[in-house]
Amino acid sequence: IHLAVGHDPAHEMTISFATKYSNSEGDNAPLGGVHIGLEEDKLDRFVPEQEYPLHYKEKNPDGKIYNSPYQHHISIDGLEADTTYYYAIVVGHRDDGIEALEKRPIKHSHSTATEDVLSATKTVDGGDQRRRRLLPPHYDGSELPCIEGQLVRSFKTAPKRGEGPVSFAVIGDLGQFSFSEETIRHLRDNKEGIHAAILAGDISYNEFDHRRWDTFFDMIDDTEIFHEIPLHIATGNHDIEKREDGNVIFEAYETRFRMPQVQPEEREVFDFPGLLNMDAPSYPLPYDWGNAYYSFDYGLAKHIVLSAYSSMEPDSAQYKWVKKELKSIDRSITPWVLVTIHTPLYNTFDKHHYDPQIVAAKENIEPLLVKYYVNFVLTGHIHAYLRTSKVAMGERNDKGPVHITIGAGGRQCSAGFQNEEPEDWVEARDASFFGYGRIDIKNSTHAEWRWIPLSASVKHPRNTVHGEKGMVLPSLMFDEFVLENQYFL
Numbered sequence: 001i002h003l004a005v006g007h008d009p010a011h012e013m014t015i016s017f018a019t020k021y022s023n024s025e026g027d028n029a030p031l032g033g034v035h036i037g038l039e040e041d042k043l044d045r046f047v048p049e050q051e052y053p054l055h056y057k058e059k060n061p062d063g064k065i066y067n068s069p070y071q072h073h074i075s076i077d078g079l080e081a082d083t084t085y086y087y088a089i090v091v092g093h094r095d096d097g098i099e100a101l102e103k104r105p106i107k108h109s110h111s112t113a114t115e116d117v118l119s120a121t122k123t124v125d126g127g128d129q130r131r132r133r134l135l136p137p138h139y140d141g142s143e144l145p146c147i148e149g150q151l152v153r154s155f156k157t158a159p160k161r162g163e164g165p166v167s168f169a170v171i172g173d174l175g176q177f178s179f180s181e182e183t184i185r186h187l188r189d190n191k192e193g194i195h196a197a198i199l200a201g202d203i204s205y206n207e208f209d210h211r212r213w214d215t216f217f218d219m220i221d222d223t224e225i226f227h228e229i230p231l232h233i234a235t236g237n238h239d240i241e242k243r244e245d246g247n248v249i250f251e252a253y254e255t256r257f258r259m260p261q262v263q264p265e266e267r268e269v270f271d272f273p274g275l276l277n278m279d280a281p282s283y284p285l286p287y288d289w290g291n292a293y294y295s296f297d298y299g300l301a302k303h304i305v306l307s308a309y310s311s312m313e314p315d316s317a318q319y320k321w322v323k324k325e326l327k328s329i330d331r332s333i334t335p336w337v338l339v340t341i342h343t344p345l346y347n348t349f350d351k352h353h354y355d356p357q358i359v360a361a362k363e364n365i366e367p368l369l370v371k372y373y374v375n376f377v378l379t380g381h382i383h384a385y386l387r388t389s390k391v392a393m394g395e396r397n398d399k400g401p402v403h404i405t406i407g408a409g410g411r412q413c414s415a416g417f418q419n420e421e422p423e424d425w426v427e428a429r430d431a432s433f434f435g436y437g438r439i440d441i442k443n444s445t446h447a448e449w450r451w452i453p454l455s456a457s458v459k460h461p462r463n464t465v466h467g468e469k470g471m472v473l474p475s476l477m478f479d480e481f482v483l484e485n486q487y488f489l
Helices: 094-102 178-189 211-223 251-256 317-328 356-371
Strands: 002-005 013-021 031-037 045-048 057-059 065-067 069-076 084-092 153-156 166-171 196-199 231-233 294-298 301-305 336-340 376-379 385-392 402-406 426-430 433-441 446-456 479-484
Touching (some): 002 231, 013 031, 013 084, 045 069, 084 094, 166 178, 166 402, 178 433, 211 251, 231 301, 301 317, 317 356, 385 479, 402 433, 402 446, 426 479
Parallel strands (some): 196 231, 301 336
Antiparallel strands (some): 002 013, 013 069, 031 045, 031 084, 057 065, 084 153, 166 433, 294 301, 385 426, 446 479
């Protein structure tokens, strides 16, 4: 289960969830719906699914065909702003119809015993059907029960546009490793005041094994954090997932998530021979709209999420859209603008200086970010932490954005500095600690950024410098600052 805001986050929420695997010949997808209400024991509104559940088929590295679980995305509108709602997901047999589904019982507390809520989960080799499918590493939740579908959960809608304060967690390059778990658990344990989370690409690191998407969501479900707080994603290079003998891209990324789309996806096959180098993929890829790039207003903030792997050229759909989007923002109502893109435009580390996506973003997108006074640019890709000064076109500039790289969310923490002396626009940098960040927008003029370092990297517990064997630099143990809104300077 995971949430995402709709086009109007004060009044809309999308609840996404997976049900049974689509691997039985002739099986109909389960029928899904959501009970919702203002009181935990009075869910007096029922919202049935608006579309047939999505699913896809892929070939795993072992040559076996993988059939995904059915993915349900149910949008709920007509909500009140800044209000807590209680909801319960119900799932039934499609042949029984909506009326029978609406009458399914709801649970107000966790069961004391493991049970198969969906009556459809199966395991490999005829194992215990009350437990999850046996899945390979990275995350292993096979000894834990499936989450309970009919259980009552809650979320809170966004404040009205222009109201605050609002706070956002920012994560990059998460994956499903031990440090990934630490990040998510820390976020869960410190969720107070956080309204939504931004994951700046490289989500599950499935390494072409789509069972690892399922284990990624097991990890998410076992913390329950995104049952309550909306999760918004950006495209990362490891989310492309083109097989060596295939030509489909971003299949899981489009199927398993539902962002507040501008219009439906336009995604073509990518006929690239052989295995696509995920560390240096081709640019651009034939993918527009859908979950690729989108925006939403959340209280005092405008979020714009871009795709580094879709075309950013001046004649592209994405460029035209983001230029129009930035131009249209009324800063008297929505004073803060946050742009998320996976690839960093500013880089103090010894990796990814010449990615074509980065070159295109600096050439085409950065002038727009400066012209329209974007406040923060949130990125991942490099498994390290960087905060720049307010910067424009390579120079310190009081009206330029602050660029944040937050790519040590869990996958790795391993990037040497390009030089011992940081560039003039570097304010803080570290490649020895995993962690994530938090933005607290206090009012129209001031926001606070805080980096939250967690555990030191096991493989790279010290900062190093490219070409300087034996040189180590101290770790950064703390970083926070207050930003005065560049638009009003």
